[in-house]
Amino acid sequence: MTEILDIWSYLSTSPLLWLTLTLLAYLIGLGAFNLSGNRPFVNPVLISMILLSTLLVTTKTSYTTYFEGAQFVHFLLGPATVALAVPLWKNWQRIKKSALPMLAALVVGGLVAMVSATAIGYACGLRGEVLLSLVPKAVTSPVAIGVSETIGGLSTLTVALVLITGVIGAVVTTPLLNLIGVRDYRARGFATGVAAHGIGTARAFQVDGTAGAFAGIGMVLNAIFTSLIAPIFVQLFF
């Protein structure tokens, strides 16, 4: 028994254990997603977050200890963001063709996401760092982390908000757009990518290839737009 405790106390503080468990939790989440027939609300990231959080709380492990192992995965967000240049380049001809409606939808969709999230949060009594963490919540998380840090939000809270936003977007987008009568798949996909980043994009690809491609563009463009606008927005209203 003491041996097991010794092994545990060694492993629980080493990066190896938490890195391995992060990958394992993700594989379980991915398996559940596939088993459900790729339903948007069975989100692999959300499942991994719940599994790992529960594990940390029950074993009384601090997030700092966990992150020492998980940082190796976290680090890859940087090069992954750079890699988003590739889908941007591949769809360049289509981007140019619908440049005007896309630009308008980007500005409106991006601003509405930022302003309405902050306004609703403020109306419900949120203030300070927590409210600031809401500002970049529509943007893909590697970028949202950077924006949140720049404007003085809590980057870890922002990531959680980003992921939940993505799941909400993926669940509501099809019934919502049917309800308001937008049938053009470019418009449907693009707006979903702007409002719900990668998770919304994954959902759009399930529905239609064109919707998916435009969602990817929406995600990338809103990452750039929000990075530029969020600091100005915060200076004006905070």
Place this chain on the structure above:
Amino acid sequence: MILHFGILLGFQLVGEILARSFSLPLPGPVIGMVLLAILLLTRPRVGPAIEKTASGLLSHLSLLFVPAGVGIVQYLDQMSTIGLPLAAALVGSTVLSIAAGALTFKFVNQARGYKDERQND
């Protein structure tokens, strides 16, 4: 593979250096992405080489969110007070943003005299 990964890291590094030295509001990786996109558009031959590594990385994009997402454990005891307002803000703003963005795209496209690309669902 190593070379292509090195290229991505190199662009991120240049992005970080530019962001810090000019105190730009953009995160370093975003600047790196823009620079790489410019390179790909002006020198398309680079594209196919880097494409495989890039899409490999992007196909596991959601895994990369997990470590930061688990950070929510630090806010668990605050969730009783901030949980509901945050949920209201997220649901409300996501619905509004999708609707506003899609309608804007549709109306601007029609105002230019173009038809919707697909009418059926």
